Amino acid sequence: MLKKSKEVLLDSDKAKAHLGISTEPYLGTVGAIALDKNGNLAAGTSTGGTTNKMTGRIGDSPIIGAGNYANNDSVAVSCTGTGDIYIRVAAAHEVASLYKYKKLSIEKAAQETIKEVAALGGTGGIISIDKNGKVGYAWTKDKLGMYHGEARVGEEPKVFWPLAK
Numbered sequence: 125m126l127k128k129s130k131e132v133l134l135d136s137d138k139a140k141a142h143l144g145i146s147t148e149p150y151l152g153t154v155g156a157i158a159l160d161k162n163g164n165l166a167a168g169t170s171t172g173g174t175t176n177k178m179t180g181r182i183g184d185s186p187i188i189g190a191g192n193y194a195n196n197d198s199v200a201v202s203c204t205g206t207g208d209i210y211i212r213v214a215a216a217h218e219v220a221s222l223y224k225y226k227k228l229s230i231e232k233a234a235q236e237t238i239k240e241v242a243a244l245g246g247t248g249g250i251i252s253i254d255k256n257g258k259v260g261y262a263w264t265k266d267k268l269g270m271y272h273g274e275a276r277v278g279e280e281p282k283v284f285w286p287l288a289k
């Protein structure tokens with residue numbers, strides 16, 4: 125069915141069709157960002173890419189600076205969504221640049237970057253953390269159900285499933 129559609133889809137679209145549900149499950153990409161007690165920042169992004177992608181396509185996830193970026197001097201970032209647009213925006217590095225050079229908060233830097241992605245027709249989300257442990261989450265409006273969580277030493281883990289912005 126998906127192949128017949130001749131559409132390029134995200135993992136989450138595939139999951140949605142597979143589960144036969146209309147709400148956004150966001151079961152595709154897994155992103156992780158971390159800050160350790162020594163001040164090391166790290167980011168990881170795992171994806172199946174997009175459904176019906178061209179043979180040989182490389183998405184944003186394995187491209188440092190596009191779908192993934194970490195630098196101890198600033199932030200760690202992991203992205204999901206229409207990777208071709210994230211590559212054009214150099215989205216993960218854009219978050220770092222806005223934070224580092226424009227001195228935006230991590231939250232604002234993620235939000236400004238997702239606006240740039242959306243302006244080019246992209247959809248998806250960004251999770252990020254700065255060197256002080258502050259987090260910035262942002263997603264395009266159609267990804268309202270994109271869930272994410274936080275685990276901090278000595279605190280109960282938190283899970284967020286935002287319903288509206």
Ligand code: ASP
Pocket residue numbers: 134135152153170171172173174182183184185191203204205206207208248
């Ligand atoms: N960003 C990925 C890609 O374009 C898709 C995803 O979010 O899983 O390959």
